[in-house]
Amino acid sequence: MNAADATKAADALLAAERTGEACPPVRNLLPEGDIDAAYLVQRINVARGLEAGRRIAGRKIGLTSPAVQAQLGVGQPDFGTLFADMAVPDGGTVAAGRLIQPKVETEVALVLGADLPHRDCTVADVIRATAFALAALEIVDSRNADWDITIVDTVSDNASSGLYVLGGTPVPLSGLDLRAVRMTMTRDGASQPVSEGIGADCLGGPLNAAVWLASTLARAGDPLRAGDVVLTGALGPMAVAAPGNRFEARISQLGRISVQFAPEADAA
Secondary structure (H helix, E strand, C coil): CHHHHHHHHHHHHHHHHHHHCCCCCCCHHCCCCCCHHHHHHHHHHHHHHHHCCEEEEEEECCCCCCHHHHCCCCCEEEEEEEHHHHHCCCCCCCCCCCCCCCCEEEEEEEECCCECCCCCCCCCHHHHHHHEEEEEEEECCEHHHHHCCCHHHHHHHHHHEEEEECCCCEECCCCCCCCCCCCEEECCCCCCCCEEEHHHHHHCCCHHHHHHHHHHHHHCCCCCCCCCCCEEEEECEEEEECCCEEEEEECCEEEEEEEECCCHHHHH
């Protein structure tokens, strides 16, 4: 892997984020199918964020759906970094022009009360380390034009992270079966949901996804820490967000959560 090529890809993604103009797929700048190179690109821009004073608030897990994995030709999830300035309050508004081509998905968030340093993390480890669960919305985005992505593109692009919304009702895991929670998400108050799913649709259960992430990060020498937010992956299909849209989701046992997208007229 040529580090100069990784830097070029990182430069292109950062420029797209800053200008609001998507770039051509960055896979064209990297060795074909090289996921390690893609994570190097991701790390370059995460380091740039830290140097600019941003604070890491946690991690997100992507590609937890077998259908999406098959579409991108991979057999495992991926991950990205959540910065504190990516958080939007529950019921808050995303400013017009802040993202390039956003989509919304509903997830279970885990907030850790203890570190997860083990390379062979177990479900019991995750349960013991989790302070509470929250309903969450992830607003994904792609700096790659037209969502024309492979695994290399999305990993390079911080796992297509955009923004996230956390619910305000913390629920302890005791007695909570996250595999069985049910999710519905609506757009603009329509009676028909734009997305539905259950906890088991996320890699067999959100705790399984968290185990994968914790083990993967520990093996990389960058383990999950107490206080981290973990977005465990979508419980159902993504929905395209347009200016003026309002999304509301409900996850059984975890409550409701919503976000509004400002109309284009508010861009000024």
